[in-house]
Amino acid sequence: MRAESVKKKYNSECYNEMRMKLPSLSVNEGMARAAVAAFCAQLDPTASELADIKCAVSEAVTNCIVHAYRDTVGIIYITVKLCEGGLVRIEIKDKGCGIENVELARTPLYTTDREGERSGMGFTVMESFCDKVRVFSGCKKGTTVTLFKYVKGKE
Ligand SMILES: Nc1ncnc2c1ncn2[C@@H]1O[C@H](COP(=O)(O)OP(=O)(O)O)[C@@H](O)[C@H]1O
Ligand SMILES: [Mg+2]
Numbered sequence: 001m002r003a004e005s006v007k008k009k010y011n012s013e014c015y016n017e018m019r020m021k022l023p024s025l026s027v028n029e030g031m032a033r034a035a036v037a038a039f040c041a042q043l044d045p046t047a048s049e050l051a052d053i054k055c056a057v058s059e060a061v062t063n064c065i066v067h068a069y070r071d072t073v074g075i076i077y078i079t080v081k082l083c084e085g086g087l088v089r090i091e092i093k094d095k096g097c098g099i100e101n102v103e104l105a106r107t108p109l110y111t112t113d114r115e116g117e118r119s120g121m122g123f124t125v126m127e128s129f130c131d132k133v134r135v136f137s138g139c140k141k142g143t144t145v146t147l148f149k150y151v152k153g154k155e
Contacts, residue, residue, distance in 0.1 A: 010132055010148045012084040016042070020078045024069040024094070032061045032078055039080050040088055044153040052129035053088065053149060059122040060092040060145045067112070068096025068143060088149045095142035102135050 018039045022028040033054045040053055057078075064076045077093040099105045106127075111120030126133045132148040 010087065010089075012087050014081040014083045014089070016082040018080045022076050022078070024065045024074050024076050024096075026065055028076070029058060029061050029065060032076070033058045036078065036080055036090060040082075040151065043082065043086065043088070043151045045151045046154055049149070049151050049153075053090070053147075053151075056126045056129045056133075056147050056149070057090060057092070059125050060090075060147065063122055063145075064092065064094040064096065064143075066118070068094035068098075070097065072096075086151045086153065088147075088151055090147040090149070091144060092147070093142065093144040098139040098141050099135070099137040099143055100139055102137050106135065 018035075020032070020035060022032060036057045037050055037054050040050065045053070061076060061078075064074075068074065074094060074096055077091075079089075079091040079093075081089040081091075083089060104110055106123040107120075108124045109120040111118045113120075123133065123135075126145070126147060130147045130149045134146040134148070135143065137143040
């Protein structure tokens with residue numbers, strides 16, 4: 001019963017949707033972040049809500065660029081759904097290398113980066129700026145990260 005009501009909470013009906021596809025070039029990280037923010041602007045979000053969304057999107061898209069398609073260029077699929085009750089669902093999907101152990105990858109400070117450029121805090125940032133973060137991944141198949149964020153707006 002409880003699990004059902006929790007699930008329902010993030011399942012409200014979608015009334016507007018935006019989809020985009022971008023090659024995993026680092027120049028496109030800013031584009032993805034700005035495009036998602038522009039689409040969400042119709043909810044009249046506060047500056048802080050918009051900053052949270054941009055930051056979380058930026059982390060997820062960067063992961064596609066630097067991890068999923070590490071030695072190659074692949075396509076990043078982004079879907080933004082505006083749902084009843086102020087819920088924003090942002091799906092960021094790649095068909096890259098996948099994550100072997102999702103639970104471990106979500107641990108703060110965990111990183112597979114060997115060059116010492118990454119902090120291992122990407123998932124932690126997404127979790128702290130969103131209401132819920134869902135990750136599905138399959139080795140060599142790819143990863144789908146869904147960010148759920150309730151926007152109350154300026155009122
Ligand atoms: N889209 C992805 N594809 C493959 N691996 C990923 C993806 N996103 C995250 N990872 C793995 O999860 C780890 C943790 O990610 P994150 O918390 O963003 O830290 P960081 O990017 O600083 O390493 C990464 O080091 C990487 O191994
Ligand atoms: Mg990261």
